[in-house]
Amino acid sequence: MQQLFNYHSKIIKFRLRIYKIRKTSYMSFEPFLAVFVITQFRKNLKNDGLLDKWNQYLNIGYFIAIGIFIIDVSFSAHKAATILSHLYFLGLTIAPYYIDDLKSGKQLAFALIPFAIVGLISDVIEKWFPNFYDDHENTIQSLVVFSLIWAFSLWMINRKQAKALENERRQRFAEQEQNRMMAAMKVNLESEVKQRTAELTKQTEELQQALAELKSTQAQLIQSEKMASLGELTAGIAHEIQNPLNFVNNFSEVSIELLEELKDEVLDKLPDDVKEEAGDIISDITQNLSKINQHGKRADAIVKGMLQHSRTTTGKKEPTDINALADEYLRLSYHGLRAKDKSFNAGMKTSFDPELGKIEAIPQDLGRVLLNLFNNSFYAVTEKKKLLGEGYEPTVTVNTKRVVSASGADLVQIMVEDNGTGIPQKVLDKIYQPFFTTKPTGQGTGLGLSMSYDIITKGHGGDLKVETAEGEFARFIITLPVGNLQSA
Known part of the structure; x- marks a missing residue:
């Protein structure tokens, strides 16, 4: 107590x-x-x-x-x-x-x-x-004391919590700063990776382009060697075959003329009992000689085609005006066909890019390609004209323009289009094969498109494509690299 x-x-x-x-x-x-x-x-x-x-x-x-x-x-x-x-x-x-x-x-x-x-x-x-x-003084004083203790206790607790919150805030700020630095480093790293990737991609593209150019040059060199060897071979064949063919063709023509003279001058002097039989024999011999002459000329055309085929890349490249070349050979083809067949007629449309300029090419070889394509187009519209009659208007269209490839390379494009018979889909994969033709016997050697394809792809590093719908149109598209383009 x-x-x-x-x-x-x-x-x-x-x-x-x-x-x-x-x-x-x-x-x-x-x-x-x-x-x-x-x-x-x-x-x-x-x-x-x-x-x-x-x-x-x-x-x-x-x-x-x-x-x-x-x-x-x-x-x-x-x-x-x-x-x-x-x-x-x-x-x-x-x-x-x-x-x-x-x-x-x-x-x-x-x-x-x-x-x-x-x-x-x-x-x-x-x-x-x-x-x-x-x-109640003691009670009031106790309340004052307890309120002070309450205030001091809560102040201490709040201060402790505030310190904890401040430490947490600083830690969170440090984490945010670290995350920010990591994000910045990530952005810099991604930028460097993209830059390195772009550099590697550019180097890869340059190497691929150099490799493609090397392969193209190698293919052209190989083709030149092959054509040179083939040229020597065909020159020998032509020398050995051309002379006998000339004799066959010439003497068949002379024999036909002699038989005509025999028929006109000697046949009437024969007795009537042998006159009819002799006339039949002379007619048979004349017909046989005509066939010999016809197939002899066919063989002569094949030999000449082989000679042309072997000389596709033997020429020297020089600045060539594509517009002038296309216009010249278009008119040459038209007038050549008109000279052979007076009934031949077809419309011609041209659209030449005036800013095309000149490119490095072999004009003689490109001329042969264009002449072959023009001849084929005029042949197709002529055949369709025979089928459709007067309501059909045969037309051959020629366009030239500059284009840009998917890789950004400058190209020259020549398009030859006709509204003729087109090309059957079943033979579309064979048109560039040597000696393949859809023309009747005696009207085509089958070497024109094959020669043209080699000249464009191997001789000039270009491309030759065809777009067609049977019975409607055929469109040949020549694409050539510009190379050292000269302004018009």
């Missing part, structure tokens, strides 16, 4: 000491608490980026706290200053609950509101209800 009494006495003494402190220095303490609260508000507003908006009001709050302190110290208005101080401090503590910009100070306000309320109530009771205050 004695120990319990002593403990109770110590608590009473402690409360009295707190009360004395409050009585003597509470007013000098509460304005400092107001300054502390305003300072915390300033820190929070600065972190939220709102300090410029509230800086003037915070400075006014400092002046008010200092003014209350000066009034308390300098004038004999202790109780009025005490009430004013309580109201001001209470207003500061409840401000975060009504002003959104100060909501980050709610935790501090929650810790100090009990102290502000208890202090205000204590002074009001002491001033206006002194008897009640004297009867």
Whole structure:
């Protein structure tokens, strides 16, 4: 019992000491608490980026706290200053609950509101209800002490939490900074990878282009060697065959003439009983000699075609005006066919690019290609004219223009189109084979398109394509590399 009494006495003494402190220095303490609260508000507003908006009001709050302190110290208005101080401090503590910009100070306000309320109530009771205050002084003092302990405890807890949050914020900021640096490094790395990839792609394309040019040059050299060897071979064959063919053709023609003379001058002098039989024999011999002459000329044309085929890449390249060359051989083909057949007639349309200029080419070889294509087109429209009659208008169209390939290379394109019989789909894959022809026997050697294909692809490094619809049209497209293009 004695120990319990002593403990109770110590608590009473402690409360009295707190009360004395409050009585003597509470007013000098509460304005400092107001300054502390305003300072915390300033820190929070600065972190939220709102300090410029509230800086003037915070400075006014400092002046008010200092003014209350000066009034308390300098004038004999202790109780009025005490009430004013309580109201001001209470207003500061409840401000975060009504002003959104100060909501980050709610935790501090929650810790100090009990102290502000208890202090205000204590002074009001002491001033206006002194008897009640004297009867419950110990209880009121205990509430003041507990409100201080509450404020200090919550302040310590909030401070600890604030430090933890600050550490977390710094850690998160460090992680964000690290992520930003990693993202920047990733962007730089991706940029370097793209740059290296582009360089490697460019080098690969250059190597592929160089390899393609090398293969093209190699193919042209091989073709030149093959054609040179074939030229020597065909020259020997022509020398050995041409003379016998000439004798066959010439003597068959002479024999036909002699038989005609025999028929006109000698046959009438024969007796009637042998005259008819002799005439039949002369007619049979004449017919046989005509066949011999016809097939002899056919063999002569084949030999000449072989000679032309073997000379496709033996010429020398020189600046060539494609427009002039195409126009010249178009008219040469037309007038040549007109000279053989007076009934031949066809329309011609041309569209030449005036900016085409000259390219490095072998004009004689390109001329043979164009002449062959023109002859084929005129033949196709003539055959269709025979089928359709007067309602059909045979037309051969020639166009030239510059184009750009998918790889960006400049090319020259020559298009020869006709509205003739077209090419059957079943033979389309065979038209470039030597000795293949769709013309009747005696009207084509089958070497024209084969020779043309070799001249374009192997002799000039170009391309020869065909587009056709049977019975409607045929379109041959020659594509040549520009090379050293000269302006028109």
